[in-house]
Amino acid sequence: MNTFLESLRSALESIRAHGFRSLLTSLGIIIGVTSVIAVVSIVQGMSQSINAQFAGLGSNSLTIRSHTPFKQAMQGNFAKLQDSDMRVINRQVDGISHVTPVLYTNTGNQGAISYRSQSATSNIMGIGPSYLQVNGIYPQSGRFFTRDDENRRRLVCAIGVDIIENLELPKDPIGEFFLIGNNWCKIIGVIEKRGEILGFSQDNFILLPYATARRIMGSTRQDLDIQVQLLVEDMNRMEEVKSRIRRVLRKQHKLKAGQPDDFKVQTAEQLMESFNAIIDTVTAVSAGIVGISLLVGGIGIMNIMLVSVTERTREIGILKALGATRNNILLQFLIEALLLSLLGGLVGVALGYGAGALVAAILPGFPPAFVPLWAVLLSFGFCAAVGVIFGIIPAAKASQLDPIDALRYE
Amino acid sequence: MSTASAEPVVIQLRDVYRTYTMGDQVLNALDGVSLDIKQNEYVAVVGSSGSGKSTLMNIFGCLDRASKGSYVLNGTDVGDMSENELAKVRNRQIGFVFQSFNLLSRATALKNVMQPLVYRGIPLAERKEIASLALERVGLGDRMGHLPNELSGGQRQRVAISRALVGNPDILLADEPTGNLDSKTSREIMALIDELHDQGQTIIMVTHEADIAKHCNRVISLEDGKISSDEKQVKSR
Numbered sequence: 326m327n328t329f330l331e332s333l334r335s336a337l338e339s340i341r342a343h344g345f346r347s348l349l350t351s352l353g354i355i356i357g358v359t360s361v362i363a364v365v366s367i368v369q370g371m372s373q374s375i376n377a378q379f380a381g382l383g384s385n386s387l388t389i390r391s392h393t394p395f396k397q398a399m400q401g402n403f404a405k406l407q408d409s410d411m412r413v414i415n416r417q418v419d420g421i422s423h424v425t426p427v428l429y430t431n432t433g434n435q436g437a438i439s440y441r442s443q444s445a446t447s448n449i450m451g452i453g454p455s456y457l458q459v460n461g462i463y464p465q466s467g468r469f470f471t472r473d474d475e476n477r478r479r480l481v482c483a484i485g486v487d488i489i490e491n492l493e494l495p496k497d498p499i500g501e502f503f504l505i506g507n508n509w510c511k512i513i514g515v516i517e518k519r520g521e522i523l524g525f526s527q528d529n530f531i532l533l534p535y536a537t538a539r540r541i542m543g544s545t546r547q548d549l550d551i552q553v554q555l556l557v558e559d560m561n562r563m564e565e566v567k568s569r570i571r572r573v574l575r576k577q578h579k580l581k582a583g584q585p586d587d588f589k590v591q592t593a594e595q596l597m598e599s600f601n602a603i604i605d606t607v608t609a610v611s612a613g614i615v616g617i618s619l620l621v622g623g624i625g626i627m628n629i630m631l632v633s634v635t636e637r638t639r640e641i642g643i644l645k646a647l648g649a650t651r652n653n654i655l656l657q658f659l660i661e662a663l664l665l666s667l668l669g670g671l672v673g674v675a676l677g678y679g680a681g682a683l684v685a686a687i688l689p690g691f692p693p694a695f696v697p698l699w700a701v702l703l704s705f706g707f708c709a710a711v712g713v714i715f716g717i718i719p720a721a722k723a724s725q726l727d728p729i730d731a732l733r734y735e
Numbered sequence: 736m737s738t739a740s741a742e743p744v745v746i747q748l749r750d751v752y753r754t755y756t757m758g759d760q761v762l763n764a765l766d767g768v769s770l771d772i773k774q775n776e777y778v779a780v781v782g783s784s785g786s787g788k789s790t791l792m793n794i795f796g797c798l799d800r801a802s803k804g805s806y807v808l809n810g811t812d813v814g815d816m817s818e819n820e821l822a823k824v825r826n827r828q829i830g831f832v833f834q835s836f837n838l839l840s841r842a843t844a845l846k847n848v849m850q851p852l853v854y855r856g857i858p859l860a861e862r863k864e865i866a867s868l869a870l871e872r873v874g875l876g877d878r879m880g881h882l883p884n885e886l887s888g889g890q891r892q893r894v895a896i897s898r899a900l901v902g903n904p905d906i907l908l909a910d911e912p913t914g915n916l917d918s919k920t921s922r923e924i925m926a927l928i929d930e931l932h933d934q935g936q937t938i939i940m941v942t943h944e945a946d947i948a949k950h951c952n953r954v955i956s957l958e959d960g961k962i963s964s965d966e967k968q969v970k971s972r
Contacts, residue, residue, distance in 0.1 A: 327858075328856070331853050338841070338842075339841075342841050639837070640839055640840075642837075643837045643838075643839060644839075644850070645798075645822065645825070646796070646798060646825060646831050646837070647825070647826065647831075647850050647851045647854065647898070648822050648823065648825045648826020648827070648851055648854040648855075648902075649822060649826075649854055650818070650819045650822040650823070650854070651818055651819065651822075652819070653822075653854060728798045729793055729798050729799055732833070732837065
């Protein structure tokens with residue numbers, strides 16, 4: 326323990342004596358750790374806010390979407406979900422309280438909207454009346470569609486609160502007309518603010534009656550790909566409903582046994598899980614990149630330590646003449662490498678958190694940065710490992726020096 | 736060889752060879768050296784360059800090992816010792832003084848003198864105390880906080896001597912201690928070393944200057960790795 330303390334002391338002195346060089350030596354580590362902590366802090370911040378939002382979402386809703394298996398995609402056969410699928414679900418599956426189709430029209434110029442001289446883009450969705458119940462959203466002013474709007478394919482819409490701002494609509498936009506593509510559309514309702522997920526606003530949307538959406542997509546074709554959202558009456562029967570939907574849809578799509586599903590049935594929880602999977606992937610990839618930069622940083626440390634050993638050959642000779650054992654010398658240089666690496670890690674964590682917090686603060690709509698303890702511990706652990714692994718070769722070289730040769734070294 | 740004195744033998748060399756092989760050439764830097772050195776002797780090792788006197792000093796100081804023959808230091812055969820044991824011997828039984836001082840350039844005078852005590856596991860406060868006393872003994876009590884490059888040559892050698900003695904070694908090994916100093920400073924340093932001898936220190940000194948060798952009471956001459964003469968003399972100052 327005493328030897329360790331002495332080695333620590335002389336390592337600290339040596340680092341202090343070569344302040345600037347020590348900084349440069351640690352730079353690789355500093356940059357590596359800074360980048361990982363910055364990325365992790367931002368991603369984890371997002372993850373936290375997403376999870377909080379999903380927690381508020383109804384967990385008894387199901388979303389069915391088309392899913393093209395890889396093999397089919399290669400052959401150019403893309404799966405679709407159609408009106409007929411929704412009808413068959415509605416007719417043949419028990420335990421469902423609300424069903425709505427969702428038709429996204431945000432491709433091409435369909436997403437373009439304008440009001441007077443203002444233009445913007447938005448997510449335009451054609452939906453059934455049950456959309457409100459399934460998604461737990463409500464108009465804050467005006468009204469929602471009626472069956473009559475649907476049947477007559479009226480050009481009326483409910484908008485998210487962002488649209489008011491984006492198009493510079495009057496404070497109370499009910500009754501105003503604006504352009505969706507080439508169609509004048511009347512605003513009949515404004516939906517309550519929903520907030521943000523992943524830093525993207527959830528309030529930049531326009532809801533149209535389903536039939537109207539089909540109309541302004543300029544198509545009466547039956548082959549549009551839709552999503553089906555529904556509410557399950559009883560949470561406990563969720564799995565039963567899911568498997569029933571699966572059976573019905575497989576039959577409807579005439580899938581043979583052994584063929585994969587060409588659709589996916591997802592719960593809100595699964596959506597959250599897939600978001601988290603993305604987050605985890607981003608974290609893992611950034612950790613991998615950092616692993617590489619820590620490796621490079623470690624090589625940098627080894628390099629400088631080797632130079633330092635050569636430069637201090639005479640000093641090592643003197644210390645050996647004064648009675649330093651091989652272990653004394655080994656420990657001193659090893660601890661020096663370890664300290665350089667850990668100091669780099671410390672600076673890196675601080676800078677990384679600062680960078681993450683700065684990015685989160687500057688970019689609008691970003692959730693606050695969050696550095697989990699495991700990331701800090703992992704960074705330090707990695708730095709320590711790098712310090713020991715890359716410090717051992719120079720330290721061994723120093724300890725093996727022959728005292729006579731070392732004393733003679735100029 | 737000296738006989739009469741009753742002082743205990745500190746160093747005993749028996750038929751010591753130190754052989755270097757360079758390619759197919761075999762060079763005997765030491766070619767069958769045998770000698771005894773007793774406590775409180777003041778020995779000068781002289782010889783021309785290449786005579787083996789530095790090799791002999793390195794063997795005395797346990798920095799090097801004999802290729803053949805035995806070296807008994809304070810009754811213990813050094814030949815079978817491990818690297819770590821040799822380091823311990825250097826730390827406790829030997830004090831080195833070099834021609835080029837060999838101070839740690841980044842450490843103050845005090846820290847230089849404290850360094851050997853580090854390897855004995857003496858706590859910091861105590862180390863400081865012992866080292867300060869050692870520096871005061873060589874007249875550098877007011878230079879403790881100075882770095883080596885802030886000291887004159889004579890002062891540096893005093894720090895080095897103080898560092899060599901701080902652990903109370905059995906033998907002080909000095910390799911051309913005045914080689915880098917002017918004549919006035921040389922005289923001062925030699926006076927200091929003489930004084931140490933008077934206080935009972937065993938001293939072995941390598942030198943090629945006859946003036947310096949005169950301070951000693953025994954002169955061993957080396958030639959081609961062999962002892963060519965070994966004479967006692969009355970030291971003159």
